[in-house]
Structures are given as C-alpha cells and as structure tokens.
Amino acid sequence: MLKSSRSAYLLALWLACAGQVVAHDLSHDEALRLHKKGQILSSQTFIERALERHPKARLLELELEKKRGRYIYEVELLTVQGQVRELKFDASTGELLKDEEDD
Numbered sequence: 001m002l003k004s005s006r007s008a009y010l011l012a013l014w015l016a017c018a019g020q021v022v023a024h025d026l027s028h029d030e031a032l033r034l035h036k037k038g039q040i041l042s043s044q045t046f047i048e049r050a051l052e053r054h055p056k057a058r059l060l061e062l063e064l065e066k067k068r069g070r071y072i073y074e075v076e077l078l079t080v081q082g083q084v085r086e087l088k089f090d091a092s093t094g095e096l097l098k099d100e101e102d103d
Helices: 003-022 028-036 043-053
Strands: 023-026 058-067 070-078 084-090 096-101
Touching: 023 028, 028 058, 043 058, 043 070, 043 084, 043 096
Parallel strands: none
Antiparallel strands: 023 058, 058 070, 070 084, 084 096
C-alpha cells in the first residue's frame, strides 16, 4: 500500500472510530437531572414536536445522548404510511437538527 493511501485509510478509520466514542446515551435519571437544572427541555416537548411533524405516528424510541458536548434528543417514529422516521433535536434549544427516513 502506498504511504498516502495508507495515511488516508488510517485517517478514515480514526474518524469512524472517533465518531463512535464521542456520543453516548444518557439514562432517564440523568435526563431528569439535566431538565431540573434547566440545561435541557423536557422529553415530552420533543415527543410533541415530532408528532406535530408526523401526525398519528407511533413513538418507537426516545433517546437522549451527548455528542460532541451537545445534548441531542433522538425521536424514532412509525408513521401511518409505515415509514420509520428519525428526528434529532438540540435538547437545550429545541432546534430540529434532522428529520429523515431511518433505514
């Protein structure tokens, strides 16, 4: 393998691994503590916002994670059309970061 190809491969491998290490899920107790301290909005806020975007959908999963120093709520829904949607919100500001079909 050429040196530049090997370097590019190692960089890609490191970036892939770094992304795995950077995010971690937080427990319900931790989420409640952060909400009480005013650091994040309530989980119910994000469930309601997701369902406003996809009326009559069913909630499949709700996770709070800390990724690169930012709290993110991930909401997974099953729409009436049978699609699984993944929505990500900034847990502190409420900003919608992503709404896409989940594979």
